[in-house]
Amino acid sequence: MMIFAEDTLTFEQLADIVQQVMTGVGASLGIFFLTLLFSLPLGMLIAFGRMSRFKPLSLIVKLYISIVRGTPLMLQLLVVFFGPYYLFRIPTTPDYRFYAVIIGFSLNYAAYFAEIYRAGIQAVPKGQHEACEILGYSRAQKFFKVVFPQMMKNILPAITNEVITLVKDTSLAFAIAYTEMFTVAKQVAAAKSTIVPLFVAGLFYYVFNFLVAFIMERIEKKMNYFR
Numbered sequence: 001m002m003i004f005a006e007d008t009l010t011f012e013q014l015a016d017i018v019q020q021v022m023t024g025v026g027a028s029l030g031i032f033f034l035t036l037l038f039s040l041p042l043g044m045l046i047a048f049g050r051m052s053r054f055k056p057l058s059l060i061v062k063l064y065i066s067i068v069r070g071t072p073l074m075l076q077l078l079v080v081f082f083g084p085y086y087l088f089r090i091p092t093t094p095d096y097r098f099y100a101v102i103i104g105f106s107l108n109y110a111a112y113f114a115e116i117y118r119a120g121i122q123a124v125p126k127g128q129h130e131a132c133e134i135l136g137y138s139r140a141q142k143f144f145k146v147v148f149p150q151m152m153k154n155i156l157p158a159i160t161n162e163v164i165t166l167v168k169d170t171s172l173a174f175a176i177a178y179t180e181m182f183t184v185a186k187q188v189a190a191a192k193s194t195i196v197p198l199f200v201a202g203l204f205y206y207v208f209n210f211l212v213a214f215i216m217e218r219i220e221k222k223m224n225y226f227r
Contacts, residue, residue: 017194076104132146160220
């Protein structure tokens with residue numbers, strides 16, 4: 001059991017703790033940005049598959065979304081990491097640990113984004129679609145010029161919630177022993193016998209989420225011209 005230090009930390013000790021914890025920030029930010037880079041467009045493709053009139057495809061995508069949303073992200077990371085070897089006897093390299101984190105996070109968040117996209121697309125009034133047909137728009141023109149802008153405005157609050165959750169979920173990379181900021185904070189806390197590193201990590205998550213919420217709010221205000 002961890003024994004917390006009773007002595008007050010000096011400024012130098014606190015600075016050293018902060019510096020050590022911050023060594024894991026790059027890994028956490030990498031998970032965050034790469035997950036968004038892959039999951040946002042992948043989620044759109046999954047949403048199209050979910051809404052497809054081709055029933056087998058729609059059912060397969062629906063099953064995928066159900067499995068991803070119905071099981072813990074930590075379990076999914078373990079499956080992605082250990083699956084290639086235990087299922088197919090494919091040996092993995094040490095570098096695969098990072099790839100497994102990005103694959104697991106991207107597949108998980110793509111499923112959530114897909115449902116958000118689907119709800120946003122279906123929320124566009126039917127009259128908008130009919131107006132596009134009257135104007136002779138192609139399906140691509142209708143989507144990118146009419147449906148997509150309105151969809152984005154409708155789903156921004158939900159997207160913001162998922163992005164904020166992603167910031168906190170980056171800590172789950174510890175499940176497959178990938179060292180990110182929270183893992184470093186726990187290691188420093190154990191080595192220094194103090195809870196301060198965990199508070200430092202918590203402060204980082206809060207500040208980063210505050211910035212994310214601020215940026216998304218600004219974007220949402222810029223899209224108010226649809227009102």
